[in-house]
Amino acid sequence: MSNPFSPREWLQLTMQQQGLLQPQTSVAETVLRLSYVQIDSINVVERAHHHVLHSRMPGYQPKMLDSALAKGEIFEYWSHAAAYLPIADYRFSLQRKLLQNGGKHWFEPDDKVMQEVRARILAEGPLKASDFEHSEGKNGAWWDWKPAKKALEQLFMRGELMVVRREKFQKVYDLTARVLPQDINAKAPTEAEFTRYLIDRYLDAHAFGTAAQIAYLRKGLKSAVAQELAEMLSQGGLASFKAAGQSYFYYPALQLHAPLPNKVWLLNPFDNLLIQRQRLKQWFDFDYQIEVYVPAEKRRYGYYSLAILWRDTFVGRVDVKADRQTGILLLQQLTLEAGVMVNGLDEDFCAAFDTAIREYARFNGCDRWKLVKANHKGLKQKYARQQKC
Template identity: 60%
Template sequence: MSSMPLSPEQWVQLNLQQQGLHQQRRGKAATLATIEQLGYVQIDSINVVERAHHHVLQSRIANYQPQWLDELMAERKIFEYWSHAAAYLPMQDFRFSLFRKQQLQQGKKHWFAPDHQMMQLVRQRITAEGPLKASDFTATAQKNGPWWDWQPAKQALEQLFMQGELMVLRREKFQKVFDLTERVLPAGLDLRVPSCEEFVAYLIDRYLQSHGCGSSTQISYLRAGLKPEVQQQLLERQAGGELGSFMLQGQRYFYPQNLPELAPVSRKVSLLNPFDNLVIQRQRLQHWFDFDYQIEVYVPAEKRKIGYYSLPILYRQQLIGQMDVKAVRAEKVLLVQHLVFNEGLMLNKTTGLSDGLRQALRQALADYAAFNGCEQWQLVRATPAVVNWLQS
């Protein structure tokens, strides 16, 4: 086992750098480059504020515009499929989606048993009529067609999508519009189905690219049955001199031998989405940032400690707290319903937040409010009570 080439603080610095959180980029081309660097951007439907996939990119692209994601889809530079969850993925990685698709085609179960008759009917309609969404398959009494039952048709669409016969062409009011894969894919794409070894190598490479280092558990996160193969390949690549490893708090981390140079630490505040690539693995977050985080969307209201939709707050290299947010769009006000700072965070009893932190947090809130179409933000409650400190 090789020695630890960086201090724990430097590993955190590298992680944030590889996540694009130290040096913000600008423009649509940088948006694509960021998706390629991260490997995926998770899609989520919750919209009390701007949806997760847009927020993840806004955290990294200074002038991010949501329409850029639609344009990149239309230009066939990204596509929708499954990472550890529903996600936008770089089109350059398309062949690696074929690994899961082949498994499903060969009988591996997804969410429900395939209804092959309904799948055939859905496939025939899209072939004949062109792109369709689930709501196009509503009940009809036409004598020349089937009685469409929306739920089975929707399941058939999703199964055909997961198996690779359909792709998402675009979204309309967040509804997926499906078309035949051969009518969506750009020409000249590599369509070779990767072997298990190739797919595992892809998982390792993408994870180390976007985080700097990782354990076999983290690299195989929500990839059922692949952890042994990931662990074996990590050890083989270390033995071949390609990777190094070190132990920290009882976990073995692997890293590429050619590490990038460290960039300066950002002095800005980043409000991170609950589904952000940095945040999504809670155990890793606890390990590296000593930050105990749980999204409380699925927690009964009376048991919530922070609030329904809380954003972790990143300042320099620390996660210093979180805030529950809601955009009241009709009034163009972003409500910070509960702002909570970590216990032990150094707060001046007289002046509250340091001038640097207060200024950075106010700027982050102003930017996030504007991103949500709001003209102002309002702090409702804070723990500890820093209302005057922040807004004065």
Template identity: 60%
Template structure:
């Protein structure tokens, strides 16, 4: 087995560059293409996750730019490991899941073919519709397992590929027939297993710079054999090289170079592409991260909605945030620092000013005019940011 050509720190820098954090992508579609997907999430403690992920890579990002990319059919909504925006050019690689669901695989609930046909006929006749356009007498809104029949039918038709999302009204999906949404020139030919495996490998390495079969297959069942075989085929053909790290074979392109890192702090969303694979994050960044939204309040260690604080190539802290829009205030409920935030003598390293700049940018992005740090694990830091800051 070949030895690693780079140090751990250099691999981290390569990962950050591949994630689009060091040089802003040209636009929303280019960013989604670089990352492979951007996860959609409904939690709105501050800006929604998908908007925040894009902002972390493009300082001038606006939610309108995301809407435009969807309207111009440069991206589309479907399922990656979760609900996500995907590059339109990758449409055909969404087909294996769609065909499996059409063939009998179950998504969330039993499908109602009669209701699906009724919904489909209405959209065919009337044009784009959302769940609220379908009346359901005596049915009130509830959790996903208690959705009204039309909403279940819409989601099933969407997951099977009969419908696509044309836009969102608020956060509600508006659906139309796939045949009316899919742009000309986009292939609808299902990939072979080998093509699909190669697509996953190329996409993952483009987005991360390096990866193992396990990380490439993250939350995708039944494909590891094909991915492992394709990795070996690509290595033998000279397309990839490999080395062993912590018991895993790690693959990468031989054309990789190590980028320079700016003296910058990023406040990353809990659903950010860099954070989402917790095992990989621990392995390469030595950062043990868990979002505590789903943890009972009495068991939370760091806070309900903690952003990960990345300084250069190290995660130096966690910042629990809450946007109070009626007050124009970003509450920094608690900043908890990691051991790597300190030098050998226990002094804070020099990330305070880049940290303040990152908070200012995040505050402006959320449309807020001021922020205040309410608590911190470090007294020096708390004193430094003791006053309310206007941006």
């Protein structure tokens, strides 16, 4: 169980496998590289799933994701959360879909409404929840969804419907038989195949991992993953090392081949690199929490703080908001970690930060950006005036 890489090399291997060190060329390639891209609805800036792709694809625009979905190169379903997934992995979504049949997804299934909803889509083509009338009064919160919306979601989770597109973030559903490309394998995997799939996808995307990390938010699968990892290790398909008392697994052929640029990445709270907070803390020494759900008076870093990754080190956070009426990206609070640039400004960091902010501002449809508040005197002075993109 020797360790062939230094801790810093493991960080860079993770970044490499995450598609950060080399530009990705298409949405389909990037989603496959990452194994999933989580969908999120927060829109104080461009939504998280688009931002994840922007961080890895030069010149990315949201219409590219829409196009990939329309072409059947990716599909929307559930990973550990709502996500876009590679169409090649469709059969592995059937493991969850089969569990949904005869069961419920948040709500008790209403077979009569489900039949009616299915019949309308069959007759009329793709529909969204708002296309169905609700006769019981005004819509309430999400747990009081109208019957048709509950039925649509149940049919989607069971695999009878797929999402063909989103309109103003609303799902538009059609029958799976009309959406799924004919050449896609739709045979449900065995438990062993599904377990191996989880391992392969995780190690491809993260370079190395523990059984718990690979089975992250996959209820009841940690034991099966651990057994399969042990079997693959014994057969020489995997190698392992220990760190902080945990066994980590990786492919023996893993190599670091992408150089580390002088670059700043601004990563959102749902980015694949950040989503497992304990792993982030252990390996990158970065204690990160999304504060969207924290009461305003208790927030330390801001409502929607992006993590600032410079080279292979997380150096701070920046709370962002796109003022779409004025075209200004507001850096509402920039907080550097203790010990970062304590002896003045680092010109390499400033150059990389400038580039990252300008690109992110343009991605959000802004032509200017403004630093509102910062905990670093030098940065406050440097960016005292509004900046053009």
